[in-house]
Each structure stands twice: as C-alpha cells, then as structure tokens.
Amino acid sequence: MAPKPDLSLFTVTLLLLFLTLFSFLSNATAKEVHSSNNSSPFDFLDHLKCCHKGDKVKGIHDLKKYLHKFGCLDYMNHIHSNDDHFDQFLEEAVRTYQLNFNLNPTGTLDEKTISMMMKPHCGVPDIINGTTSMRSAKIKHQHRAIHTTVHYTLPDGDYKWPPSKYQLTFGFLPGTPSAATGSIVQAFAIWQKSTHFKFSQSNNPQNADLKISFHKRDHGDGDPFDGPGGQLAHAAYPTGGTLHYDAEETWSAGAKPGAMDYGSVGLHEIGHLLGLGHSSVEGAVMFPTVTEGVAYKGLHQDDIQGIKALYKV
Missing domain, CATH: 3.40.390.10 (Collagenase (Catalytic Domain))
Structure with a gap:
C-alpha cells in the first residue's frame, strides 16, 4: 500500500508560498506608490537633455508650455506652437532662460540648463508681458x-x-x-x-x-x-x-x-x-x-x- 501524503506539510508549504507571493506583490506596489509620490511635473525635461534647434522629440511641446508659463516664450499662435519641433523661436526662449539664470546662453538644452529647469519653482513668471525679465x-x-x-x-x-x-x-x-x-x-x-x-x-x-x-x-x-x-x-x-x-x-x-x-x-x-x-x-x-x-x-x-x-x- 502506498503511503498517504502528509496533508499538513503540503498545507504549510502552500501557505508559505502564498505569503511569499503576497509579500512580493505588496513590496512592488509600495515601490510603485513611492515612485509615483516622488514624481514631479517637471520630470519630462530629463529626457530632453542635449536637444537643440532642428530636433523633433516627444516632450518639446511640454517644454514650450513650461517656458510660456514662466514668460520666456510667447508664440502660441505660431505654426510650431503645438508640436514637438525645436525651432528658432524655442531656441531663443531657451537662450533667454539661460541668460536669466546665469547659464551659458547656447540655446541648447545642456545638462546645467535641464537641472535648473527641473528645480521646484515659484509660480510667478520670470518675465511679465514680455518686457520685464x-x-x-x-x-x-x-x-x-x-x-x-x-x-x-x-x-x-x-x-x-x-x-x-x-x-x-x-x-x-x-x-x-x-x-x-x-x-x-x-x-x-x-x-x-x-x-x-x-x-x-x-x-x-x-x-x-x-x-x-x-x-x-x-x-x-x-x-x-x-x-x-x-x-x-x-x-x-x-x-x-x-x-x-x-x-x-x-x-x-x-x-x-x-x-x-x-x-x-x-x-x-x-x-x-x-x-x-x-x-x-x-x-x-x-x-x-x-x-x-x-x-x-x-x-x-x-x-x-x-x-x-x-x-x-
């Protein structure tokens, strides 16, 4: 006669597997929540490093909105105002931003420029009505x-x-x-x-x-x-x-x-x-x-x- 399986051992093993899986899923969820809580509305800027005039990269439209918000860019009715083209108007806006923050005014999104742009910012524009900066x-x-x-x-x-x-x-x-x-x-x-x-x-x-x-x-x-x-x-x-x-x-x-x-x-x-x-x-x-x-x-x-x-x- 074959020996009967040890059901108690099987039950304990199954329970341990379940608890391990639950712990893994809980930790993964917690990491996701933590990551979400630490995200910033300016995070999109990070992958725009080294972008310059002539580029077309996803997120440049958001950059235009960012620079418009803080007064550096005002061409919302221009042909490229609602797309991801890095044109000469955006280059000039980036250069203006760089001058305002004592950065090298290249018009290119170098690392120092992106780092400054990603910092928490006062909501009052740096330039008002295009005349004061x-x-x-x-x-x-x-x-x-x-x-x-x-x-x-x-x-x-x-x-x-x-x-x-x-x-x-x-x-x-x-x-x-x-x-x-x-x-x-x-x-x-x-x-x-x-x-x-x-x-x-x-x-x-x-x-x-x-x-x-x-x-x-x-x-x-x-x-x-x-x-x-x-x-x-x-x-x-x-x-x-x-x-x-x-x-x-x-x-x-x-x-x-x-x-x-x-x-x-x-x-x-x-x-x-x-x-x-x-x-x-x-x-x-x-x-x-x-x-x-x-x-x-x-x-x-x-x-x-x-x-x-x-x-x-």
Missing part, C-alpha cells in the same frame, strides 16, 4: 549702485502699495496647516526688519490685506497648481494681496531633508506681495527656485536694495 534687470538697475551690481527686478506696471497702506494686516484662511503659521509669521517679521512696512495678524482673515491659503490643482484663480515638485506657490502683486501655497507639496517648518520650508517659500512670496519680481542672484530670497531641505535665515542685500528702490526709501 531677470536678464534686463541687470542692465536696468546697474546704475543704481556704483560698487554693487544688483539683479532684482521691478515688474512693469508700478506694482506697489500706496503710502496709506504701509501698515498691512495678514490672515490665514481656513485649511492652512497649523504647522505653517509660525514660520510664515516669522517671514513677515524678517521683511518688517528691513522695510518701512509694519505687519500684524488680523483676527478676521477674510478682511486682511494679505490672505494666505493652501490649495490643490485648479483653485479658481486661473493659475492651477501642478502637483508635488513643480510650482510651489504664487502671490499677487500689489494690491492683490493673495498668497497661495500648493497643498500637495511636502512641507516642513524649518529645514528638513526632502521637504520645502513654509517660511522660506513665504519669505519669497511676500516679496511679490510687496511688489518685487524675481532676482537672478542665486543666493537672494527672490531667486525663482527654492531648494529642498533649506531654510532662509534672512534677506539678501539684493532683496533689500530692490524693496528700497521700489519704494524710494
């Missing part, structure tokens, strides 16, 4: 200081608060993380130390001069956010008074690896609320990009010169 500011404002070259910008349109509004109130609208408020209050205090403005927190946020809030994607102002790793925040020039953070970013109060500091981004956006444009000085608060894990301790001299030039104080 970080590049032109170097020429426009050099005469203001004999021994110092300044690189701040003052957007066309005379965006500034009238003398009757040098005492401004700010408020946090519903949905603002409690962890954010202290850092942003400190950012206002830093600007107050170096300007003629006085800031105070309002008991009624809806009636404050400056309203801070957090939003996701399309939030009704015509300038939707794009998810983690892209546009961090944007603010209205005077006398708009709105500062919007992207709620989908990874935020922290202070410097923390892999996170954006509430206060540092707030310090930058408050500069826009007061009327400053972007600076081409990489160490300045008004430089358009912010690095993860970094917290600003104060204003750069370029920021201070910019606000004094704007208000002639």
Whole structure:
C-alpha cells in the first residue's frame, strides 16, 4: 500500500508560498506608490537633455508650455506652437532662460540648463508681458549702485502699495496647516526688519490685506497648481494681496531633508506681495527656485536694495 501524503506539510508549504507571493506583490506596489509620490511635473525635461534647434522629440511641446508659463516664450499662435519641433523661436526662449539664470546662453538644452529647469519653482513668471525679465534687470538697475551690481527686478506696471497702506494686516484662511503659521509669521517679521512696512495678524482673515491659503490643482484663480515638485506657490502683486501655497507639496517648518520650508517659500512670496519680481542672484530670497531641505535665515542685500528702490526709501 502506498503511503498517504502528509496533508499538513503540503498545507504549510502552500501557505508559505502564498505569503511569499503576497509579500512580493505588496513590496512592488509600495515601490510603485513611492515612485509615483516622488514624481514631479517637471520630470519630462530629463529626457530632453542635449536637444537643440532642428530636433523633433516627444516632450518639446511640454517644454514650450513650461517656458510660456514662466514668460520666456510667447508664440502660441505660431505654426510650431503645438508640436514637438525645436525651432528658432524655442531656441531663443531657451537662450533667454539661460541668460536669466546665469547659464551659458547656447540655446541648447545642456545638462546645467535641464537641472535648473527641473528645480521646484515659484509660480510667478520670470518675465511679465514680455518686457520685464531677470536678464534686463541687470542692465536696468546697474546704475543704481556704483560698487554693487544688483539683479532684482521691478515688474512693469508700478506694482506697489500706496503710502496709506504701509501698515498691512495678514490672515490665514481656513485649511492652512497649523504647522505653517509660525514660520510664515516669522517671514513677515524678517521683511518688517528691513522695510518701512509694519505687519500684524488680523483676527478676521477674510478682511486682511494679505490672505494666505493652501490649495490643490485648479483653485479658481486661473493659475492651477501642478502637483508635488513643480510650482510651489504664487502671490499677487500689489494690491492683490493673495498668497497661495500648493497643498500637495511636502512641507516642513524649518529645514528638513526632502521637504520645502513654509517660511522660506513665504519669505519669497511676500516679496511679490510687496511688489518685487524675481532676482537672478542665486543666493537672494527672490531667486525663482527654492531648494529642498533649506531654510532662509534672512534677506539678501539684493532683496533689500530692490524693496528700497521700489519704494524710494
């Protein structure tokens, strides 16, 4: 008579195989989720390295939208505005971007240019209405200081608060993380130390001069956010008074690896609320990009010169 199979051993072996397979699938899923959470809307730029005029590569159309968003490209009705052709208009836009960020203005998407483009960016354009840019500011404002070259910008349109509004109130609208408020209050205090403005927190946020809030994607102002790793925040020039953070970013109060500091981004956006444009000085608060894990301790001299030039104080 043949021996009976050991069913208990068979059952245990089958169970172990099932648990191993389940663990493998769970880990694979977790990796996929982690990878998805770490993706950025600017990741498409990575495979455009070394592209130049004459190329036709998938993703160039997205590059055109990127440069249009930040003010470097404005030919949306041109024959190649909606395709993946790298034409002379795009080459000039890339060259403009490179000049703004102190890069070699080749018009080619070299590694340094792509690396800069992929950094998280303020949502306020670097060039407004095609007339004001970080590049032109170097020429426009050099005469203001004999021994110092300044690189701040003052957007066309005379965006500034009238003398009757040098005492401004700010408020946090519903949905603002409690962890954010202290850092942003400190950012206002830093600007107050170096300007003629006085800031105070309002008991009624809806009636404050400056309203801070957090939003996701399309939030009704015509300038939707794009998810983690892209546009961090944007603010209205005077006398708009709105500062919007992207709620989908990874935020922290202070410097923390892999996170954006509430206060540092707030310090930058408050500069826009007061009327400053972007600076081409990489160490300045008004430089358009912010690095993860970094917290600003104060204003750069370029920021201070910019606000004094704007208000002639």
